Amino acid sequence: xxxxxxxxxxxxxxxxxxxxxxxxxxxxxxxxxxLFMLIIFLNQKNSEExxxxxxxxxxxxxxxxxxxxxxxxxxxxxxxxxxxxxxxTENSYYGILYIPKSDTLENLSKGILFYSEDSPSLNLISAIxxxxxxxxxxxxxxxxxIDINQVKSAExxxxxxxxxxxxxxxxxxGSILKMITGGGFGYLIFMFIIIYGTSVMRSVIEExxxxxxxxxxxxxxxxxxxxxxxxxxxxxxxxxxIIWMVxxxxxxxxxxxxxxxxxxxxxxxxxxxxxxxxxxxxxTAMSELQLAFLEVKNLPILTIFFSFIVxxxxxxxxxxxxxxxxxxxxxxxxxxxxxxxxxxxxxIIAIYVGFSVIENPHGPIxxxxxxxxxxxPIVMLMRxxxxxxxxxxxxxxxLLIGTFILIVWFxxxxxxxxxxxxxxxxxxxxxxxxLRY
Amino acid sequence: MENVLTVENVSKNYGNFTALNNVSxxxxxxxxxxxxxxxxxxxxxxxxxxxQITLPDSGTIYLGGEKLQPQHVHQIGYLPEERGLYKxxxxxxxxxxxxxxxxxxKSEAKKKLQLWFEKFDISNxxxxxxxxxxxGMAQKVxxxxxxxxxxxxxxxxxxxSGFDPxxxxxxxxxxxxxxxxxxxIIFSTHRMESVExxxxxxxxINKSNKILDGxxxxxxxxxRTNQFEVGLLSNKNTKEVLLNQVKEHFNVxxxxxxxxxxxxxxxxxxxxxxxxTDLINFLNDKAQINHFTEIIPSTNDIFIKAVGDxx
Numbered sequence: 001x002x003x004x005x006x007x008x009x010x011x012x013x014x015x016x017x018x019x020x021x022x023x024x025x026x027x028x029x030x031x032x033x034x035l036f037m038l039i040i041f042l043n044q045k046n047s048e049e050x051x052x053x054x055x056x057x058x059x060x061x062x063x064x065x066x067x068x069x070x071x072x073x074x075x076x077x078x079x080x081x082x083x084x085x086x087x088x089t090e091n092s093y094y095g096i097l098y099i100p101k102s103d104t105l106e107n108l109s110k111g112i113l114f115y116s117e118d119s120p121s122l123n124l125i126s127a128i129x130x131x132x133x134x135x136x137x138x139x140x141x142x143x144x145x146i147d148i149n150q151v152k153s154a155e156x157x158x159x160x161x162x163x164x165x166x167x168x169x170x171x172x173x174g175s176i177l178k179m180i181t182g183g184g185f186g187y188l189i190f191m192f193i194i195i196y197g198t199s200v201m202r203s204v205i206e207e208x209x210x211x212x213x214x215x216x217x218x219x220x221x222x223x224x225x226x227x228x229x230x231x232x233x234x235x236x237x238x239x240x241x242i243i244w245m246v247x248x249x250x251x252x253x254x255x256x257x258x259x260x261x262x263x264x265x266x267x268x269x270x271x272x273x274x275x276x277x278x279x280x281x282x283x284t285a286m287s288e289l290q291l292a293f294l295e296v297k298n299l300p301i302l303t304i305f306f307s308f309i310v311x312x313x314x315x316x317x318x319x320x321x322x323x324x325x326x327x328x329x330x331x332x333x334x335x336x337x338x339x340x341x342x343x344x345x346x347x348i349i350a351i352y353v354g355f356s357v358i359e360n361p362h363g364p365i366x367x368x369x370x371x372x373x374x375x376x377p378i379v380m381l382m383r384x385x386x387x388x389x390x391x392x393x394x395x396x397x398x399l400l401i402g403t404f405i406l407i408v409w410f411x412x413x414x415x416x417x418x419x420x421x422x423x424x425x426x427x428x429x430x431x432x433x434x435l436r437y
Numbered sequence: 438m439e440n441v442l443t444v445e446n447v448s449k450n451y452g453n454f455t456a457l458n459n460v461s462x463x464x465x466x467x468x469x470x471x472x473x474x475x476x477x478x479x480x481x482x483x484x485x486x487x488x489q490i491t492l493p494d495s496g497t498i499y500l501g502g503e504k505l506q507p508q509h510v511h512q513i514g515y516l517p518e519e520r521g522l523y524k525x526x527x528x529x530x531x532x533x534x535x536x537x538x539x540x541x542x543k544s545e546a547k548k549k550l551q552l553w554f555e556k557f558d559i560s561n562x563x564x565x566x567x568x569x570x571x572x573g574m575a576q577k578v579x580x581x582x583x584x585x586x587x588x589x590x591x592x593x594x595x596x597x598s599g600f601d602p603x604x605x606x607x608x609x610x611x612x613x614x615x616x617x618x619x620x621x622i623i624f625s626t627h628r629m630e631s632v633e634x635x636x637x638x639x640x641x642i643n644k645s646n647k648i649l650d651g652x653x654x655x656x657x658x659x660x661r662t663n664q665f666e667v668g669l670l671s672n673k674n675t676k677e678v679l680l681n682q683v684k685e686h687f688n689v690x691x692x693x694x695x696x697x698x699x700x701x702x703x704x705x706x707x708x709x710x711x712x713x714t715d716l717i718n719f720l721n722d723k724a725q726i727n728h729f730t731e732i733i734p735s736t737n738d739i740f741i742k743a744v745g746d747x748x
Contacts, residue, residue: 006537014526211521215582218488218515219538221507420490422519433452 003220004228011203011232016239025240029248037255047071051094051124056082058101059108065135072124086115095120097128105143109136178385179358181299185308186354186378188241189315190347193377196237196316197323197343200230201336204327204419213419222416230320304384307393314400315377318407319343325411328418329426350375354382361386371396373403410435440499441466441590441621442487447496449482456482457493458645464590464621464638469612471636471653472625473736475744479645480625481518484592487623488515501589511540514588518595518625520579522567529563532582539586546585553581557607572599580608584615591615592623597631609635629737639736641743648747653736660734660742663707666692667720668700668728675724676701682723687716700727 015021052073057063066074075093077085082098095116102108112132114120141148207213216225326339350369357366361383370380370388376396380388417434418426442464449457457479464470474480485491487498489510498505500512522531529550536546554560557577567575576599584591593612597605612635616622624635632639640650649656671679679701683689692702705716713731720726734742
């Protein structure tokens, strides 16, 4: 027990003192936040862009539709005609909308054209289409001699609120939240397994190539060494993740408060123009926020947390012991390729299955892969926020723990023989033989 | 004499391959035991079993009279043939770590290490990384780590490889000093001249079987051939005559030895009934003797002969 502690300590310190570990620990949050800021910045730039659209309305019927909005301005060029407008304005407008003269409203709706240099934004086109549809419908209603006010009063808005059988309300925001929570935890496990599993493997290979291995296993059992390595690396990993979370959170907070100041000052500028509207906007924002809080509160947080711990430990131990066995079997990292493929496959499948889980959290694919122990740590965590029956979680965990014991046993056998084998690139057949030594 | 290690009928198979077949050896206390054999004979397999790195399929091992147990690793020091240290770890930290794995407390290990570092005059290496040291320097650190916990059984597998003659001598002296202080040493090597110098007992393993063991001196007696190398002063003219005269009475070969003098160097084999006195008397009548020595088989010769007979 004492020796295991020594090994864990050494592995932890060796990992933590490593230059690349220090650099990654410091740089990653900066990169993450930088990327996040870049996305926000580009988004803002995008939404700040104002498009000016020219139109030539030869029908004279639809001109009233084109009122300027925040992001789109309209210029009436009907006076100079389409040909002239195209010549003059090729570069100064986002595009030209052409509405030809036509005898019936039916034909009018079919002959409208949009000229632009690049293919136009779909959002813009559908916004214009919407406006025109509404206007032409109104014109048709008028033509049919129906009172518009009567039609308007007959219009209804239907909004479906969904609720599950036990009475919990669910909404779109809720689904997205569940997706983010599940996906986030699943992805976290995926990343952790890959980063620190590989690091366990490297550390095993290092001991083999530096030939220190035989000295060490003349003092401790190979299994102790393997376990110490796996746990030491995991501790270093957890430390790194915590540093990342805390520093990224801190940076986000700093940035948010800087950005927050800016938006507050801009909203006060807006407030001077139209106080009522601002209040309205704030109110809707508040209710959205409240709904989101409610959804967060409705998530099975305890279950998520508990399962995260179990699946995190189980998944990491299974995969890192496989990685340790691979490291023991080969002489150098270049030889690991043939064994890495089957290890990566279930992990990648789990991430892909994750997408379909979001679509259908309780379908047969989701169920199957959340029970299969090599994918369950990722897939089950993605499902849990959507509510999973207890028996499924329990079955999945039992399978996970059973597989964990089995795989660690196999891996330890391969590890024990492999660390003393030099020079030969082993085949799967060799590995099978080692199991029987 | 009391044995520190007894290996009884140990066998080990790897799949269909037999690495050790019913091997037994005994290492007397306070002696140097040479474990010899060609490449792939099974020496390393046996050493790994003694170190409990692998388990034997059958057979029993006793250390100091007790059946081998996990905690016995603290009483064994092992310097493997395939050896190395963590490249990016500092010498001192690394030595402390390895010593603690052998059951020493941190403070104890530190005290002992400082003594050894002073002895080898390498105290200024404490904060260096292994990758900054030469191979020979790293080997010194490795030697210290092997013997630091004062084990009662030391196992050295090719300890001199990687050392220059000066450092090899230093290590050899340290090994003998450890023996005099009461440690028992198993010494595995291909370099037969170091076996002559160091070993009291040997065992020879070939193709997973032990084919020879015992006191080195007894084995040498067993392999003596009753041959003598003689040198007879002569000149060009008398050489031929002299040779023919000796040939008439004894089995004679010309010796390959290079001599300072213009003498006739011969290897003479005696028959069972003859003694060295007979030979001296005979030669003394014929010419002046400037060289006379019994040819004692070297460990090298014994090794080659025993392995050859076994095949």
